[in-house]
Amino acid sequence: MAVATGLQGDRAIAESGIFWDILLRLIEEAKVVPVVGQDLLRIPGPSGTRLLHSYLAERLAAYLGVPNETLSEGCELNEVACRFLSQGGQVEDVYPALKTVAQETEMLGVPEPLLQLAAIPPLQLFVTTTFDSFLVRALNHTRFKGNLKTQVLSYSPGQVEDVSPEFKSFGRPIVYHLFGKVSATPAYVVTQEDLVEFFHSLQSETRHPKILFDELNRKSLLILGCRFSGWLTRLLIRMSKAQRLSSGGKSDYLADTEVNGDPSLVMFLKHFCKATKIFTSGNAVEFVAELHQRWVERHGDTSVQATVVAEGVQSDVEAGAVFLSYASEDLSVAEKIKQALEAPGVDVFLDRKELHPGEDWEAKLRRSIHQCSVFVPLISRQTLTPSRRFFRAEWKLALREDEKASFSDEEVFLLPVVIDDTSLEEPAIPSRFRAAQWTLLPTGQPTDEFVKRVQHLYRKYQKFQIAAR
Helix, strand or coil: CCCCCCCCCHHHHHCCHHHHHHHHHHCCCCEEEEEEHHHHHHHEEEEEEEEEHHHHHHHHHHHHHCCCCCCCCCCHHHHHHHHHHCCCHHHHHHHCCCCCCCCHHHCCCCCCHHHHCCCCCCCEEEEEECCCCHHHHHHHHHHCCCCCCCCEEEEEEEEEECCCCCHHCCCEEEEECCCCCCCCCCCCCCCCHHHHHHHHHHCCCCCHHHHHHHHHHCCEEEECCCCCCCHHHHHHHCCCCCCHHHHHCCCCEEHHHHHHHHHHHHHHHHCCCCCCCCCCCCCHHHHHHHHHHHHHHHHCHHHHHHHHHHCCCCCCCCCCCCCEEEEEHHHCCCCCHHHHHHCCCCCCCCCCCCCCCCHHHHHHHHHHHHHHCEEEEEECCCCCCCCEEEEHHHHHHHHHHHHHHHCCCCCCCCEEEECCCCCCCCCCCCCCHCCCCCCCCCCCCCCCHHHHHHHHHHHHHHHHHHHCC
């Protein structure tokens, strides 16, 4: 498949395969960041596939009671919002309505282009310009067999999240929602006004994710089907560079029908951003398909390898993971807490099968507790039983680890969580649990405060381990 660059004289080089070889080499050295746009989000339709945003626009129009005819491709959601406003609707009502509609797509399969990108392991940092969860689901499915391991961050003018300075050492992919995640509030881009506000905010020295931008400045962008107009594409590329576009520097790659259909933008890139390569022989979906094919030809099907590795994810505690100890009757609450902690990127060990007595079971359990960052016993009426239960062996070893390690007052290893109305004064509960920094979750529902606290302890442990190396 032919690839053109910003300079037409380079077509022969591109067609010879040098273009793909250079791109693959950059990916192998972890020097590429994909910027994923709506064109990769194709879902099953009546005749083949269709764009997710087109489907959402139709459903949103029906939900809001506005016409859905003749919507412009790529701008459908904005036009539905405008029609709703022209009928006297309030813009604040658009966002919870779209969230309701978007929830219907959670049962849909992950689009193939996203699975193909996720199957290229050196790609660890992903920037998405969409608000949905499909890219996160693709990474969790392909690399972790469904376990919620991918870290998810998002930006909005009112709340700036940034990647951690040590993110490369965490060994997990990151999806950064540059224009927000779907929400019941205007914290994500739906309208063109939203897009302008986000771009304006991202230019601010005090309201932009500095570490993320520093990383984008060092890496080549792989911009895939974002469907931005000419000036927004120019701004997106400029935001990822520390100097004027004409000053040279790293190569960026674009596969975007909006770019291909804008001769003035192509001319601009040709003269002022000569290192930028533009894929002109197809759309973003076709580009990703060829990239994946060439990766497999060179490295084999790495997604299968990742799945094989992922089968053992829950067999042992990953170094620094949070250990959830629970009575088997409280498994549903434990899984709910696990999901809440994994969403912001915290490694969690929850042994659904439990380690049963047998060969080296105690040594395995002791090793698991020794290398966890925080031990979280879930306390409930189920844990007051006097009978011998497996969680009591976990408690005993955790108490021994806490005593042996001699943690300082600033360090937290034991973090008991009461998930019902059980009193900590119950004699069945170890006294050291009562003295620890315990948390009350009487309904079993993890709160934002609890999640942030555990995330802080987890990150603090990670930083300590990095410093000790």
